Amino acid sequence: MIVSFHIEYRTSWGEEVYIANLFPEPVRLHTIDGIHWETEVEIHSPEQDIDLTYSYQIECDGKIIRREWDNFPRTLHLSGNSRKVYRINDAWKNIPEQLYLYSSAFTESLLAHPDKAEMPMSYKSGFVIKAYAPRINKDYCLAVCGNQKALGNWNPDKAVLMSDHNFPEWIAEIDASKLKFPLEYKFILYNRKENRAECWENNPNRYVADPLLKTNETFIISDRYAHFSIPTWKGTGVAIPVFSLKSAKSFGVGDFGDLQLMIDWAVSTHQRVIQILPINDTTMTHTWTDSYPYNSISIYAFHPMYADLSQMGTLKDKQAEALFRQKQKEINDRPAIDYEAVNQLKWEFFHLIFRQEGETLLASDAFKIFFEANKEWLQPYAVFSYLRDAYHTPNFRQWPKYTTYDTHEIERMCRPESADYPHISIYYYIQYHLHLQLLAATKYARKHGVVLKGDIPIGISATVLKPGQSRIIST
Secondary structure, eight states: OEEEEEEEOOOOTTEEEEEESSSSSOEEOEESSSSEEEEEEEOOOOSSOEEEEEEEEEEETTEEEEEOOOSSOEEEEEOTTOOOEEEEEEEOOOOOTTGGGGSHHIIIIITOOSSOOOOOOOOSSEEEEEEEOTTOOTTEEEEEEESSGGGTTTOGGGOEEOEEEETTEEEEEEEGGGOOSSEEEEEEEEETTTTEEEEEOSSOOEEEOOOOOOTTEEEEEEEEEOOOOOOOOOOOEEEEOGGGOOOTTSSSSOOGGGHHHHHHHHHHTTOOEEEEOOOBOOOSSSSGGGGOTTSBSOSSOBOGGGOOHHHHOOOSOHHHHHHHHHHHHHHHTSSSOOHHHHHHHHHHHHHHHHHHHHHHHHTSHHHHHHHHHHHHHHHHHHHHHHHHHHTTOSOGGGOSSOOSOOHHHHHHHTSTTSTTHHHHHHHHHHHHHHHHHHHHHHHHHHHTTOEEEOOOOOOBOTTOOOTTSSSSOOO
16 A cells, blocks of 8 residues: 655745654655755555544654644545555644544543544545544534535535544545545535535635546545634633532532532533642641641642542441441531541541452552553652651651662552552552543533542642652652
8 A cells, every 4th residue: 555645835945844643653745946845755554444643744854843733633544455556735733723622621521523424435546635624513514515426516415424434524535536626615604403514614715726636546635624704702711729619418518419410410500621729639737727728749640538438339338338427428428528537537447448349459450551541640749648647747858768769668668569559559449430430520520511620730839849859759
């Protein structure tokens, strides 16, 4: 399978254009005028349909000096066992003006397309058009209309509807044998619910010269962005701390499980955004002074207080389980949040459920994946938390040992055969459950078209610095 790439980019002397991420090493493009760059590569034909991603970068003297915007990498869809020749005509991607529309808040919630279309039908000789249009909700789609019968002859009711398979990128493929070049076209905003065109894009006609396609060749043109006169998105929301979301099933304080109830309320009141105060671990002394959310010991770890105990499991010791249910009611009935009592109660449960389920969970494949993705901060955080309690102070400068950060010492303490491991791994266990619970709340919010927005932990405890700054731990 042959794939040729072409991109227009005006370079300065000594600069060269490369394709990145397609192969282990970047691929250099060639030019004769310093503007039009191209190359041709051979790719092994896949047995099944696959998507290859790539991007462009500029190098000079062997150094990368510029990369294009690639929050949404370019995607090349290859059909299984295809022997096609793909000819790609790309355009350099700068950061889009409406960058916020490409955030997950919009693409996966506010303007999400949950039921995406399939990739368009592939033709022996194909003409593919791609464009970005993120401001289109699920009731609409992008369409293309032009001066060809295959493009509707400028009749918007006969426009070719584009697929949102890779939203916010849109794609359409037309049988090139039914096209006459040169051709002109424009994008249309199409109402899928009412089956009618709403408006034309705010651009002059787009022009394509004859690409001189041969049989079994597909020509792909990336048109970057389509713009329409659509009002700026507006929505209502609420800012609230998680600890204030206490419900009947809580343990004295609002937790990640209660977020789903808050999401239900937001939906019922037609609100689209929920912003929560920082939820990072602030534990230093295990007293009420730790309750201030802007004095975190980690910018990654969540506060154990926010764990929904009901999602962590049920104690097999029926007497202990019954006692916790009784304590739950007592602490929930208090008129105000008792920070110290809540955390003491939850930690009693953590130790019991960890003793019961910890070994099995830590051996699971799902946990191992989580651990490998997060161990850079998880291990130091867990060790710090363990030593903080062992030495009864969060100030590492006052510890009798480990006052200097030592990666090898942390690795030693975190080995399963270490005597310290049970005291450290319980923090892995808790953080994994917190991860699952917040992820579930996030997915629930997205499913209901609500954005769950976090607050930045702008305040970091003075006892928690970066590695190499004369201390044991960093998170």
